Amino acid sequence: MSAAAPAGAQPPRASANVCQAASCLAMGSAQVCRALEAEVAAAGLDDVAVRRVGCLGLCAAGPLVEVPEQGRIFERVLPGDPSSREGLLASLKGEARGGRPVASDPFFSRQVKVVLERCGTVDPENIDDYLATGGYEALAKVAGSMSPDEVTSEVVKSGLRGRGGAGYPTGLKWRTVAKEAGAAGKFVVCNADEGDPGAFMDRSVMESSPHQVLEGMAIAGYAVGANRGYVYVRAEYPLAAERLALAIRQAERRGYLGARVAGTRFSFHVELRMGAGAYVCGEETALIASIQGERGTPRPRPPYPAASGLWGCPTLINNVETFANVPSIIVRGGEWFASIGTERSKGTKVFSLAGAVKNTGVVEVPMGLTLREIVFDIGGGLAPGRRFKAVQTGGPAGGCLPEELLDMPVDYESLTQAGSMMGSGGMIVMDDTTCMVDVAKFFMDFCRQESCGKCVPCRVGTHEMWRLLDRMTRGVASRWDLEQLESLAGMVRAMSLCGLGQGAPSPVFSTLRYFRDEYVAHIDEHVCPAGSCHMGTAEPAAAGVSPA
Amino acid sequence: MSKPKLATIWLDGCSGCHMSFLDMDELILEVAERADLVYGPLVDAKEFPEGVDVTLVEGAVGSSEDLRKVREVRERTRVLVAFGDCAVTGNVPSLRNPIGPRAVLETVYLEKPTHNAQIPSQLVPELLEEDLPVHAWVPVDVYLTGCPPSAARIYECVKRLLDGEAPETVSEAVAWKFG
Amino acid sequence: MSEVRTLQIDGKDVAARSDETILCAAEENEIHIPTLCHLEGLSDVGACRLCVVEVEGTPKLMAACTTTVEEGMKVTTTSERLVAYRRRAIEMLFVERNHICAVCVANNNCELQAHARNVGLDHFELPLMHPALPVDASHERFVMDHNRCILCTRCVRVCDEVEQAHTWDVAGRGTGARIVSDLGMPWGSSTTCTSCGKCVQVCPTGALFEKGRSISEPKARRPYLPYLVRVKERER
Numbered sequence A: 001m002s003a004a005a006p007a008g009a010q011p012p013r014a015s016a017n018v019c020q021a022a023s024c025l026a027m028g029s030a031q032v033c034r035a036l037e038a039e040v041a042a043a044g045l046d047d048v049a050v051r052r053v054g055c056l057g058l059c060a061a062g063p064l065v066e067v068p069e070q071g072r073i074f075e076r077v078l079p080g081d082p083s084s085r086e087g088l089l090a091s092l093k094g095e096a097r098g099g100r101p102v103a104s105d106p107f108f109s110r111q112v113k114v115v116l117e118r119c120g121t122v123d124p125e126n127i128d129d130y131l132a133t134g135g136y137e138a139l140a141k142v143a144g145s146m147s148p149d150e151v152t153s154e155v156v157k158s159g160l161r162g163r164g165g166a167g168y169p170t171g172l173k174w175r176t177v178a179k180e181a182g183a184a185g186k187f188v189v190c191n192a193d194e195g196d197p198g199a200f201m202d203r204s205v206m207e208s209s210p211h212q213v214l215e216g217m218a219i220a221g222y223a224v225g226a227n228r229g230y231v232y233v234r235a236e237y238p239l240a241a242e243r244l245a246l247a248i249r250q251a252e253r254r255g256y257l258g259a260r261v262a263g264t265r266f267s268f269h270v271e272l273r274m275g276a277g278a279y280v281c282g283e284e285t286a287l288i289a290s291i292q293g294e295r296g297t298p299r300p301r302p303p304y305p306a307a308s309g310l311w312g313c314p315t316l317i318n319n320v321e322t323f324a325n326v327p328s329i330i331v332r333g334g335e336w337f338a339s340i341g342t343e344r345s346k347g348t349k350v351f352s353l354a355g356a357v358k359n360t361g362v363v364e365v366p367m368g369l370t371l372r373e374i375v376f377d378i379g380g381g382l383a384p385g386r387r388f389k390a391v392q393t394g395g396p397a398g399g400c401l402p403e404e405l406l407d408m409p410v411d412y413e414s415l416t417q418a419g420s421m422m423g424s425g426g427m428i429v430m431d432d433t434t435c436m437v438d439v440a441k442f443f444m445d446f447c448r449q450e451s452c453g454k455c456v457p458c459r460v461g462t463h464e465m466w467r468l469l470d471r472m473t474r475g476v477a478s479r480w481d482l483e484q485l486e487s488l489a490g491m492v493r494a495m496s497l498c499g500l501g502q503g504a505p506s507p508v509f510s511t512l513r514y515f516r517d518e519y520v521a522h523i524d525e526h527v528c529p530a531g532s533c534h535m536g537t538a539e540p541a542a543a544g545v546s547p548a
Numbered sequence B: 001m002s003k004p005k006l007a008t009i010w011l012d013g014c015s016g017c018h019m020s021f022l023d024m025d026e027l028i029l030e031v032a033e034r035a036d037l038v039y040g041p042l043v044d045a046k047e048f049p050e051g052v053d054v055t056l057v058e059g060a061v062g063s064s065e066d067l068r069k070v071r072e073v074r075e076r077t078r079v080l081v082a083f084g085d086c087a088v089t090g091n092v093p094s095l096r097n098p099i100g101p102r103a104v105l106e107t108v109y110l111e112k113p114t115h116n117a118q119i120p121s122q123l124v125p126e127l128l129e130e131d132l133p134v135h136a137w138v139p140v141d142v143y144l145t146g147c148p149p150s151a152a153r154i155y156e157c158v159k160r161l162l163d164g165e166a167p168e169t170v171s172e173a174v175a176w177k178f179g
Numbered sequence C: 001m002s003e004v005r006t007l008q009i010d011g012k013d014v015a016a017r018s019d020e021t022i023l024c025a026a027e028e029n030e031i032h033i034p035t036l037c038h039l040e041g042l043s044d045v046g047a048c049r050l051c052v053v054e055v056e057g058t059p060k061l062m063a064a065c066t067t068t069v070e071e072g073m074k075v076t077t078t079s080e081r082l083v084a085y086r087r088r089a090i091e092m093l094f095v096e097r098n099h100i101c102a103v104c105v106a107n108n109n110c111e112l113q114a115h116a117r118n119v120g121l122d123h124f125e126l127p128l129m130h131p132a133l134p135v136d137a138s139h140e141r142f143v144m145d146h147n148r149c150i151l152c153t154r155c156v157r158v159c160d161e162v163e164q165a166h167t168w169d170v171a172g173r174g175t176g177a178r179i180v181s182d183l184g185m186p187w188g189s190s191t192t193c194t195s196c197g198k199c200v201q202v203c204p205t206g207a208l209f210e211k212g213r214s215i216s217e218p219k220a221r222r223p224y225l226p227y228l229v230r231v232k233e234r235e236r
Helices: A022-026 A029-042 A082-093 A127-132 A137-145 A148-158 A170-179 A201-208 A210-224 A238-253 A284-291 A320-332 A334-338 A371-378 A412-417 A436-450 A456-473 A479-495 A499-503 A506-524 B016-022 B027-034 B064-076 B085-089 B092-096 B101-111 B151-162 B167-174 C022-028 C080-096 C111-118 C154-162 C198-202 C224-235
Strands: A014-019 A048-053 A065-067 A072-074 A187-192 A228-234 A269-275 A315-319 A348-355 A361-366 A388-393 A399-402 A426-431 B005-010 B036-039 B052-058 B061-063 B077-083 B127-132 B142-144 C004-009 C012-017 C052-055 C061-063 C074-076 C142-145 C168-171 C178-181 C208-210
Touching (some): A014 A029, A014 A082, A022 A029, A022 A238, A029 A048, A065 A082, A127 A210, A137 A320, A148 A170, A148 A210, A170 A210, A187 A320, A201 A320, A210 A228, A210 A238, A210 A315, A228 A238, A228 A284, A269 A284, A284 A315, A348 A371, A361 A371, A371 A426, A388 A436, A436 A456, A436 A506, A456 A479, A456 A499, A456 A506, A456 C080, A479 A499, A479 A506, A479 C080, B005 B016, B027 B151, B036 B052, B052 B064, B052 B085, B052 B151, B064 B077, B077 B085, B077 B151, B092 B101, B092 B127, B101 B127, B142 B151, C012 C022, C052 C080, C154 C168, C154 C224, C198 C208, C198 C224
Parallel strands (some): A014 A048, A187 A315, A228 A269, A348 A426, C004 C074
Antiparallel strands (some): A014 A065, A065 A072, A388 A399, A388 A426, B061 B127, C004 C012, C052 C061, C142 C208
């Protein structure tokens, strides 16, 4: 269903690229597509193509339609409202009116697209679109003319670091797996269990350019000596899974996956595995257990998966975005990639910008841009009359950064130093109506529900911290509760088995570091400065007790 | 100089800790020598007196009356000892917590009796939602675990406190085990 | 092939095989690290976190039972911080379920109770959760009392690794995690349970016990396990 023009015909004069990613589909973009096709036909616009593409970025303003020839993106093109398509149709006829100009609107113009290069330009369900934009060229080049070591060296040169959260150097990881003997085979796993609240970048990439992820995996397989790969995608992403499954079939049929990749002796088979709704399965050892059909709980490391992963074999695990970066690195070279970003954080980072910001959606920026540029230039700032309070990055293991840090560059080290982390790329903007104690409570509630229950500090500690935060938001906590909270947070961070428990206290630490006065107000004055907590009546010193 | 005032009180417990207290044999004479026993199940005083130096609180806090008493005791006592596992952890009385007081009352007074089944409502204190250890309601200075604590440890605890030793070091010295 | 490694544990120079864990090396040198989910004869999972130690050069605390020794490693098994954290972990185990030592079949033979005593835990700062939990007495000979379970998974491992029946497993998550038999069916109706009783023997608390036992009766005969494992290995 790609280019409407039949083969051999003139390329279309104008096209309407209709976003078919999850959020626009939810707003009816499939119907919009059909309505547009009918309207275009009715208007006799034979030289206009209506195309189905991936994510156009401004997710909250969907359904989105882009007319690339005019450089305009139209928002809220609703299926049941023909008037919402007037500007769009005029634009398709050649009039420059309506919509948002891509070239001058900072939401678009400030972005640098490497991972999202093909998002919104190719039909995710059509391998021809991907091939037409240079897709699988990198894989063919790698398998046909490069040694595995050369591939790894290129990735090392690029300075790419893991985009799943921790920022471990990707090339180093590949090299480690490549060095392992792996007599019984090796595996490549794509971690697509994106679960941080407010994070939807990986979903967008998988729904918009699934082949790019698969190509990255196959290149990795070649580099480390693996012939089998798994994409572990969460079941809450049915569309991403469907498109990946379709992409795997198409790529196998065209000879880019399976036996004899791109006509070479390298073989690489990819299978999908669905997560069953456990956040902890994004932790690599739990993910491995889950793929093996076991209960998805983490185990202590070392041994790291690079040495002993799936079924005890050396296993390379990277995140969706990491793999999606790889084809470009191969085609354009590691040096090109390293020229983007900062000294220690190379390339770009995809963020899902959400919360109290005007432009909600998926954005890709060079590393080192400041938070202010992302929130105010690209994000368009806050709603009129609202004041910026904090931006949350890094998910449940990240932290809340205050206004004073808005001019901080976004890179791995700066974020960690500020008490947050890069994480997978969720970025939630909060305004003055958000209570920071309540935010800490929200994330702790998330962690306590997602704790697998294997180790004691996480299982009980997250529950206890949530309880203390709950008392604070109800105005019944004392200074003693605050002491307990801080003591528990330190213990849970140090004692927990995996990243979930070790990271769970982070939102507490960061909100205490930057917004301690809000905690104090809840405790000493029984007042919520943001006005969002419902303060109850006093309770006895002990928790869970109903007053006599 | 007058002798230090010692009191004991029995809340939601089985009185086993008081039995163990009496089990001190002749040492109880020494305690009687060292302190004035001003209040307790063994003493005929109706009001909990002011200015008590050491109070042993047996039992968990299970009813509104327990709560009133423990608050009064706390106000009028310098060193409060959570005396035995019920006072320290809730122990056996707290077994009702997972099901709540209503279910307990219904089982005991409505389902089991063969005649005149009714939940008593007059002259009996109301049960609290949860049966909790003493320190859930008021600050405790010394924790004396055991079900019951042995007579030797009770003696050790009381003697040290009467000697004026700091509650923290007494707590450490008499720490033993639950159960 | 294992080689010899030399390392320091609490300032003491010790030698260990390269495939040994820190816990193993410490035990051989009479340095005792508290453990709860660990049991000789079973695989290690590092779940209870009591055996965490400080390793010089690593910011993270490492579980001694799952970390293998390395040349030149400097390990600290006892520090103010470790003692406080372990004490907290033990307290957490007590408050999350309904541990009433006085009326427990394992009273005076309980590893959790012993740990509390060893660290001088004389009360709980954390509030008790008092969850409503079932007791599965459907098995002819044994009882599973979830009120006393600390999720150490020794039963799961002994059933899987030694008896090889895999009757036990874990279900649920967080504080809602439970040991289950046969995918959540009552133990008595299990078609995989061989009634061997190994799980009862390895249980560190009174969660698993033989019917007819009353309070404070010695129940567990744990040291038999390594012998059993060795016999099994020889059979194979």
